[in-house]
Amino acid sequence: MRTRPLKVALLGCGVVGSEVARIMTTHADDLAQRIGAPVELAGVAVRRPSKVREGIDPALVTTDATALVKRGDIDVVVEVIGGIEPARSLITTAFEHGASVVSANKALLAQDGAALHAAAEEHGRDLYYEAAVAGAIPLIRPLRESLAGDKVNRVLGIVNGTTNFILDKMDSTGAGYQEALDEATALGYAEADPTADVEGFDAAAKAAILAGIAFHTRVRLDDVHREGMTEVTAADFRSAKEMGCTIKLLAICERARDGASVTARVHPAMIPLSHPLASVRGAYNAVFVESDAAGQLMFYGPGAGGSPTASAVLGDLVAVCRNKLNGTTGPGESAYAALPVSPMGDVVTRYHISLDVADKPGVLAQVATVFAEHGVSIDTVRQSGKDGEASLVVVTHRAFDAALTGTVEALRKLDTVRGVASIMRVEGE
Missing domain, CATH: 3.30.70.260 (ACT domain)
Known part of the structure; x- marks a missing residue:
């Protein structure tokens, strides 16, 4: 085993970032064995340096994220701050100064994934983002690696835990939308401003990422048709039950039957109770994948939260560090098909x-x-x-x-x- 540690810069130390730091510390020996070298938290960029962060050496904390990613001795940058800027500039700067990147930033990847992949390739770096789509659920790696020899035709999924909790509550109790939302907020499943979730923006970003990987085609957020679930009523659920169905907010990415185009959309839909996705309860996520050779596959698990998302981040961190030690990079963007996205x-x-x-x-x-x-x-x-x-x-x-x-x-x-x-x-x- 190499004794010189691989140095990791952490951008953001909120719910997810603090869990990443904790796992890196408590599982340090195991991570070293799995990677082949120790990993060292070399710096943590935050907005409020005065906040007490248990388990993190205050000497590592900085408000100058740009200086941190420019250091030159950083091997991997973990970006969990979210949003478009400054995350985009920090990631590209990290590539320019020799670091690979692990990100959980679905909004940025859905909007500018192609440019980020191009920057990573230009500088010979990795860009991994398993945590951007479905929390702890392994989904991106199976799509771009395990199913790389197959033809994926459809990806159908529940990719937002907040909306699934609300719709499940409406289904199981007969509650109206506002009543179910209030309960989700009280339990911490919904943000004070739930717009990104209930209007489908969060799911649409994830759909863009999934469609791009599944169909080897660049799909941006603007290509995804989006409808929220705020108009779903208790009467809709009664009608669904009469049809032997329930209602879910679904992200649906499909290849046209003639294979000449793809579509990506997010909207509420009725699905039969016999479908595997119908039984996904509470704040859980599940994604149903249909391909030529493998047939039907379903990936299920917690789709959000500090620990589940950190699990996906750490999985990427291990893979990127292994690549660094071997002098290689993992799979980059695959957009060779360049299929048009139909309206x-x-x-x-x-x-x-x-x-x-x-x-x-x-x-x-x-x-x-x-x-x-x-x-x-x-x-x-x-x-x-x-x-x-x-x-x-x-x-x-x-x-x-x-x-x-x-x-x-x-x-x-x-x-x-x-x-x-x-x-x-x-x-x-």
């Missing part, structure tokens, strides 16, 4: 549409005519009414999203349609 209108799936309509003869015929005019085939219809008001629930066969959008626009113009109460895609069948 949401090209997606084909089933739909559940709930309409508030007038309770009088001929309404169903009018509605059915609108669906037919837009080329959307109806699978089932359920109607109930009282005192001149009625509810009409239509479940379609598979149709293009653009056709469904046109159908809904036309339905809104009918005098007999008082409102479109809900539109939900049906996946996983």
Whole structure:
């Protein structure tokens, strides 16, 4: 074993960063054996240096992150500060000064992953980011290494623990959205401002990363269709149960049937209770992968939190340090396929549409005519009414999203349609 330690700079010492530092210290001997050399925490960049950080030598703490990554003796930089800047500049500076990088920064990788990979390649460094997508769940490495000889066709997953907790609570208790959100906040699953989670921004960044790796194509955050879950109601869950389904916020990355393009999207969807993802409860994550040779695979586990995310960071740290000792680098960006990313209108799936309509003869015929005019085939219809008001629930066969959008626009113009109460895609069948 080499006795000279590999030096690690830690950018950020919050929930995740403090756990990374703790594990590096408490598991130092094991990590040294696994890597082939000791690893040493050489510096910790923070915003508030006066804060007491148990187990971290105050002499290592600095507010000058740029100076830390420029030192030249740093072997690996672990970036867990998040956001776009200064993280982007710090990572590229680290490459320029001889360090490889382990990051958990999904937003930055979804926006500028191609440029970061190019910078890493230019300087002969590693860029690893297992922790950016699903916490402790090994997912990125299986996609880009274990399945490197296979053709991945679809990645379907629950990649945000906060939203899954809220939807699971609504499903199991009949609670409304706000009530379930309040409980998630009280328990610490939701941030004071939950927008990034409940509006799908967090999941969309992860979908961009997963699609890029799975399909060997550059997919940016702007390419991902995103819809939040704030409009999901208790009534939607009742309708889902009547269909033998539940509702999840899903990240869906698909290769077109002809293989000529890909799509990436995040939105609430009904999935059958028989689907493996339907049983994912609480704040857990799970990702379902479909490929030609391996068939169907599911990866399941805690998708967030200090310890789970730190576990993924440390796994990357071990791999990068091994590469450093061997004078090699691991897999970089694979974007050779360069497939176009199709718009949401090209997606084909089933739909559940709930309409508030007038309770009088001929309404169903009018509605059915609108669906037919837009080329959307109806699978089932359920109607109930009282005192001149009625509810009409239509479940379609598979149709293009653009056709469904046109159908809904036309339905809104009918005098007999008082409102479109809900539109939900049906996946996983």
